[in-house]
Structure formats: C-alpha cells, structure tokens
Amino acid sequence: PAPESLRLSAKGLGDALPDACLRCLWVSLRFDLPYQRFPGVFGTIDRFIKNVVHNALDGTGRLPPWFPDIGRVASYERDLSYKRFRVWHEDLGVDLAGSPDDVFRMDDGSVHIVDYKTATLTRGQEKTLPIYEVQLNAYAYLAERIGLTPVRALSLIYMEPNGERDAGSDAGPALPFEARRVPVDLKPDVLIPPLLAAARRTFDLAGPPISKAGCEDCARLDALARGVLRA
Numbered sequence: 001p002a003p004e005s006l007r008l009s010a011k012g013l014g015d016a017l018p019d020a021c022l023r024c025l026w027v028s029l030r031f032d033l034p035y036q037r038f039p040g041v042f043g044t045i046d047r048f049i050k051n052v053v054h055n056a057l058d059g060t061g062r063l064p065p066w067f068p069d070i071g072r073v074a075s076y077e078r079d080l081s082y083k084r085f086r087v088w089h090e091d092l093g094v095d096l097a098g099s100p101d102d103v104f105r106m107d108d109g110s111v112h113i114v115d116y117k118t119a120t121l122t123r124g125q126e127k128t129l130p131i132y133e134v135q136l137n138a139y140a141y142l143a144e145r146i147g148l149t150p151v152r153a154l155s156l157i158y159m160e161p162n163g164e165r166d167a168g169s170d171a172g173p174a175l176p177f178e179a180r181r182v183p184v185d186l187k188p189d190v191l192i193p194p195l196l197a198a199a200r201r202t203f204d205l206a207g208p209p210i211s212k213a214g215c216e217d218c219a220r221l222d223a224l225a226r227g228v229l230r231a
Contacts (some may be wrong), residue, residue: 010098
C-alpha cells in the first residue's frame with residue numbers, strides 16, 4: 001500500500017535536524033498537541049513591518065531607510081501563501097509547504113528571501129539559528145521549484161525592541177525597533193532533502209523513539225501524561 005501522506009511545514013522542518021529529539025519530532029508529526037499558541041501580537045508586528053516595507057517600495061521604489069542593506073530591490077512577491085509555496089514529493093509521500101515573510105526580486109534579477117524575527121539576538125536566540133537556517137532554506141527550496149529563480153541570498157531581519165529610547169508622546173507610549181540583518185547560508189539542495197527523508201522515517205515508526213537525553217520537552221510531556229493518567 002502507498003505510504004500515508006505526510007504534511008510538513010518549512011517552519012517545523014528544523015525539528016528533523018540530526019541533533020534534535022526524535023521523540024519530540026515523532027510526537028509533533030503524529031499529534032496535534034494542545035496548548036501550543038503563538039501570541040497574536042507577533043503576527044500583528046510582522047504584518048505591520050511588511051506593510052511599511054511594501055509601502056516604501058510602492059511609493060519610492062526603495063526600502064525604508066531603517067532597513068538593513070541587502071542591495072537594490074526591484075520588486076517584491078505579493079502572493080506568499082501556502083497554496084503557492086507548496087511542493088509534493090511523490091517518492092517520499094511528503095507535502096512540504098511554507099509562507100515566507102518576504103521575497104524580493106533584486107535589480108540583477110536574483111531572488112532574496114527574508115524572514116522577520118521580533119526578538120533581540122541574544123545567546124538564547126543564537127541557539128535557534130540552525131532551525132531558522134532550515135526554515136529559510138526550505139523557503140528557497142520551495143521558491144526554486146515553483147519558478148522563483150535564481151535564489152541567491154537568505155536573510156534573517158531581527159526587529160530588536162529598544163526600550164531604552166524615549167518614544168512616548170501625548171498619544172501614548174511607542175516602542176522603537178532597530179533592524180539587524182543576519183545572513184543565512186544558502187544550501188537548500190544540500191540541507192532540505194535529507195531532513196525530508198528523516199522526517200518521513202520518523203513519522204513511519206510504529207511507536208515513539210527514545211527521547212534525547214536531557215530533553216526538557218519530553219520531561220514535560222511525561223509529567224503531563226502521568227498527571228492525566230492519575231486523574
């Protein structure tokens with residue numbers, strides 16, 4: 001029989017990295033866990049940033065002056081939906097999809113993919129960079145397969161809150177942000193196919209694999225299971 005189809009998101013593919021916990025990956029692929037909520041304010045901030053960037057490009061043909069230097073942008077992609085950025089892998093039975101934050105067409109005709117992060121780049125954030133590297137390379141992998149070529153650059157744009165600056169007014173408080181670019185290595189054809197295969201193998205396991213030593217999420221899940229069984 002044909003294998004059960006597996007839907008993967010570009011954002012979640014980093015959970016298949018070799019040093020990740022395979023048990024957590026198996027659980028996330030097999031179950032839609034409760035209590036996983038992304039605060040809506042971050043989505044609101046992302047939309048606001050994109051609107052400011054797009055309005056500047058529409059009005060002046062240039063990125064806003066506060067935007068980090070990524071080169072000369074000619075235009076931006078307007079349809080960044082999951083419906084468009086989707087690729088079906090017949091051999092693996094895997095459906096990979098994602099929705100990039102921004103995809104810019106540069107003056108030289110190349111494509112530059114950007115992901116915005118509302119956070120300060122601390123040591124804690126740096127630990128998540130390998131996951132973000134996978135996410136952006138997954139977007140590049142998808143873009144190239146739906147005809148958005150050639151992808152030549154990937155960037156994380158950290159929108160870092162600066163609470164030290166006094167930006168209040170009679171209208172109310174305002175929180176300034178400073179934009180910081182972190183370039184990401186472009187290697188979709190090297191990075192993404194092995195992760196798709198790893199996710200497929202893990203998904204096909206009849207039961208959960210052994211937890212990675214010291215995995216805090218597994219410890220929390222075990223505590224939750226024990227509490228539910230005692231109830």
